[in-house]
Amino acid sequence: MSRNIRVEQIEQTPIEQQQIELVERKGIGHPDSIADGIAEAISRALCKAYIEECGVYLHHNTDQGEIVAGESIPHFGGGRVVRPIYALLTGRATKSFDGINIPADTIAVEAARAYVRGIIPIMNMEGDIIVDCRMGSGSTDLRDVFKACGGSAMMRANDTSFGIGHAPFSETESLVKGVSDYIDDVYRPRNPAIGTDVKVMGLRDTDAITLTLAVAMVDRYLTDIGEYVETVNRLRESIEEIAPQFTSRKVHVDVNTADDITAGSVFLTVNGTSAEMGDDGSVGRGNRCNGLITPGRPMSMEATSGKNPINHIGKIYNLLATEVANTCVAEVEGIEEIYIRLLSQIGHPIDQPLVASAQVIPKPGYDMSKIMPGVEAVIDTGLADIASVTERVIRGELKTF
Numbered sequence: 102m103s104r105n106i107r108v109e110q111i112e113q114t115p116i117e118q119q120q121i122e123l124v125e126r127k128g129i130g131h132p133d134s135i136a137d138g139i140a141e142a143i144s145r146a147l148c149k150a151y152i153e154e155c156g157v158y159l160h161h162n163t164d165q166g167e168i169v170a171g172e173s174i175p176h177f178g179g180g181r182v183v184r185p186i187y188a189l190l191t192g193r194a195t196k197s198f199d200g201i202n203i204p205a206d207t208i209a210v211e212a213a214r215a216y217v218r219g220i221i222p223i224m225n226m227e228g229d230i231i232v233d234c235r236m237g238s239g240s241t242d243l244r245d246v247f248k249a250c251g252g253s254a255m256m257r258a259n260d261t262s263f264g265i266g267h268a269p270f271s272e273t274e275s276l277v278k279g280v281s282d283y284i285d286d287v288y289r290p291r292n293p294a295i296g297t298d299v300k301v302m303g304l305r306d307t308d309a310i311t312l313t314l315a316v317a318m319v320d321r322y323l324t325d326i327g328e329y330v331e332t333v334n335r336l337r338e339s340i341e342e343i344a345p346q347f348t349s350r351k352v353h354v355d356v357n358t359a360d361d362i363t364a365g366s367v368f369l370t371v372n373g374t375s376a377e378m379g380d381d382g383s384v385g386r387g388n389r390c391n392g393l394i395t396p397g398r399p400m401s402m403e404a405t406s407g408k409n410p411i412n413h414i415g416k417i418y419n420l421l422a423t424e425v426a427n428t429c430v431a432e433v434e435g436i437e438e439i440y441i442r443l444l445s446q447i448g449h450p451i452d453q454p455l456v457a458s459a460q461v462i463p464k465p466g467y468d469m470s471k472i473m474p475g476v477e478a479v480i481d482t483g484l485a486d487i488a489s490v491t492e493r494v495i496r497g498e499l500k501t502f
Contacts, residue, residue, distance in 0.1 A: 285297075
C-alpha cells in the first residue's frame with residue numbers, strides 16, 4: 102500500500118529572518134522535567150519487565166504523573182526539607198497476562214525512585230520525597246488495539262492524533278539547548294553548587310540574543326551570600342564564553358534576575374530543585390521531544406514521555422517526525438526549513454498514516470520539484486522502519502524531553 106505522503110512548498114518568513122524569536126528549555130531538575138523523566142523511566146521499566154516475564158510488550162501509558170512541591174528551609178552551609186516532595190504516579194499498566202502477574206506498581210515506584218536518585222544524587226530519598234503509585238489498568242478497547250494488524254507484525258494506532266517535527270534548529274534554538282547541555286555535562290560536575298533545576302529562556306530580537314537563566318543553587322556548597330554572588334557571576338561569564346560556539350550574534354546573559362541581594366532573597370535550595378519549595382510539575386508541560394519549547398514553530402500538545410513506545414502515536418509520531426525532519430535537511434539539498442506532520446487514525450497500521458505532510462521552505466535558487474522526491478523518499482523510509490523507534494526508546498537512545 103502506498104503511503105499518503107504530501108510535500109508542499111510554503112510561503113512564510115524563515116524563523117531566522119523574523120524579528121522576534123522565543124525559545125525555552127527546562128532543565129532535568131525542573132519539576133515538569135522531573136515528571137517527564139519519571140514517566141519515561143516507568144514506561145521503559147515496564148517494557149523490560151513485560152519482555153522478561155511474558156515475552157511481549159504489553160499495554161501501558163504512564164504519562165499522567167504529577168509532582169506536588171514540598172517545603173524547605175534552605176540555609177548557606179546546608180538547610181533542610183520540612184515537607185517532602187510528593188510524586189504521584191498515575192496512568193495505566195497491564196498487571197496480568199496469560200496467568201502471569203506483573204508487579205507493575207512496584208516496578209513503577211522503583212523506577213521513579215531510581216530516576217530521581219540518578220538526576221539528584223544529593224537528595225535524601227528517605228525523607229525528601231514521597232512516591233505514591235495509583236496506576237490502574239487500561240481500557241479493554243485500547244488493549245485490543247494493542248495488537249498487530251491481521252497476520253502482519255505492524256501495530257495499530259491507539260489514537261487518532263498527530264506528531265510534529267521541524268528542522269534545522271535556528272541559532273537561538275541551538276544556543277538554548279547547547280547552554281543547557283553544557284551546564285549539565287560540563288559545568289555542574291565541576292561546580293556542584295549549580296542545581297539541576299535550570300531554566301533557559303532565549304529571546305532573539307533581530308540580531309541580539311538575551312538568555313535569561315533561572316538556576317537553583319545548592320545551599321550546602323555555599324558559605325554565604327558573597328560566595329553565592331560569585332558563583333552566579335562565574336556561571337554567567339562561562340556561558341558568555343561558550344555562546345560563540347552556537348551563534349555569531351551578540352549574546353547577553355542574565356542569571357537569577359529575581360534575586361534581591363540586599364534583602365538576602367536569592368534562589369537558594371537544599372537539593373537544587375524548586376520542586377522542594379513551591380513549584381509543582383506535570384508530565385507534558387515542559388519540553389517537546391526535541392528538548393525545547395518553541396512558540397514560533399508548530400508543536401504538538403501531546404506529552405511524549407510515558408506513553409507506550411509500541412503504538413502510542415503521541416510518542417512515536419512526534420519522535421519520528423523530528424527525526425525525519427532532521428534527516429531531510431541532512432540528505433536533501435536546498436531546504437531552508439521543513440515541517441513534518443504525521444496524522445494517524447485509531448486502529449490503522451502505524452506505518453500507514455492518514456497523511457504524512459511535509460511543508461518546505463526552499464533555499465533561494467532551489468527548485469521545489471527537485472526537493473520533493475528526496476523528501477518523499479526520506480518520509481517513506483522512516484515510516485517503513487517505524488518499529489525501530491520502539492526499540493530505540495526502550496534502550497534509552499531517543500530522548501523524549
